[in-house]
Amino acid sequence: MTSISTKLTNLLRLRTPIICGPMAGASGGALAARAFQGGGFGFIGYGYQSLEKLKSEVDTARSILQVDSHAPLPIGIGYLGWRLERPNTPAKELLSLALDNNVQAVWFSFGLELQRWIKFIRDNELKQGATKIFVQVSSVEEALVAAHDWKVDVIVAQGTEAGGHGSSTAPSLLALLSEILSIIPKDGPPVLGAGGLANGGHIASLLALGASGAVLGTRFLLSPESLYSEHQRQALLSAHTTSSVRSMAFDQARDTLGWPSGVDGRGLRNSTVIDFEKGVEIGELRRKYAEGVTADDPDRIVVWAGTGVGLMNRVQPAREIVEELHDECVARLRAAASLLE
Ligand SMILES: Cc1cc2nc3c(=O)[nH]c(=O)nc-3n(C[C@H](O)[C@H](O)[C@H](O)COP(=O)(O)O)c2cc1C
Incomplete structure (x- = not known):
């Protein structure tokens, strides 16, 4: 080989x-x-x-x-x-x-x-x-x-x-x-x-x-x-090349702050990102995020993903x-x- x-x-x-x-x-x-x-x-x-x-x-x-x-x-x-x-x-x-x-x-x-x-x-x-x-x-x-x-x-x-x-x-x-x-x-x-x-x-x-x-x-x-989780993998499989975004929305929503300045994260754009961009109050953002964690809902929780995600189509x-x-x-x-x- x-x-x-x-x-x-x-x-x-x-x-x-x-x-x-x-x-x-x-x-x-x-x-x-x-x-x-x-x-x-x-x-x-x-x-x-x-x-x-x-x-x-x-x-x-x-x-x-x-x-x-x-x-x-x-x-x-x-x-x-x-x-x-x-x-x-x-x-x-x-x-x-x-x-x-x-x-x-x-x-x-x-x-x-x-x-x-x-x-x-x-x-x-x-x-x-x-x-x-x-x-x-x-x-x-x-x-x-x-x-x-x-x-x-x-x-x-x-x-x-x-x-x-x-x-x-x-x-x-x-x-x-x-x-x-x-x-x-x-x-x-x-x-x-x-x-x-x-x-x-x-x-x-x-x-x-x-x-x-x-x-x-x-x-x-x-x-x-x-x-x-299975739901997170499914979200990745459904994603397109333009589905990911760099944002601090997820760290704000799940309260994982403390990153050195200038750092953010790339994940699939979902309702958490949209609410964050709309200026939804942080307590509300966190409450919805916590509900998303309980439901394992990829439209709320973070699904980190790079721009290559649109080219990936199976679990192996x-x-x-x-x-x-x-x-x-x-x-x-x-x-x-x-x-x-
Ligand atoms: C879910 C996830 C978690 C990551 N966690 C870390 C980490 O703990 N430390 C780190 O240095 N990089 C972390 N990275 C970045 C990776 O080391 C790597 O640079 C990145 O995944 C490469 O881009 P790609 O996802 O498009 O292949 C993470 C990436 C993903 C997708």
């Missing part, structure tokens, strides 16, 4: 440079483990759950992958920085969980003290450099800091197309990625692209640009392993998603090479 070789696949010893990104509330141990079994790599998302819940997700991955305790675990954990930074959060315990479990990678995003968390990992890992550190960025400036000051192992360039949270001023992925690739030296960290990716052709186009891999989120929500096991994306990517790379005379 054809493998794809990039700086990322060499770093993590993967068959294909396809990553299931961390998705707070949506990617657990099963999704991360199955992405690895498909030949790629996956992250558990830490955002709102307890230390115990995070631990049980790691245990799930360990049991699916049949890896003995403390043996290296080929998954990652992605931490929302601002959630670690809240008072009374057991940040060190949450990070130590990754180290104690010997996960292969950690991912940091959306925080004001990411450098502190990176230092904690570096100071406490068993073997220097054993834990690969990913940082997600949305500007050239952030990429430069991550590469030169923090010396991260992998940079993820997240464009405005991305589902879930991101910078409200992020450029399109193609512009951002090209810009970042032009300033990161050849011997610098691998740079991956994220945002709006739906198929293997998209991934091939990023590799042709010079990226070392691709991160997908929304596509993996459409797997039985994701923690999304995560492992199969990675394998299909890989095969499509190989076919597109071959077709592109055949254009050369």
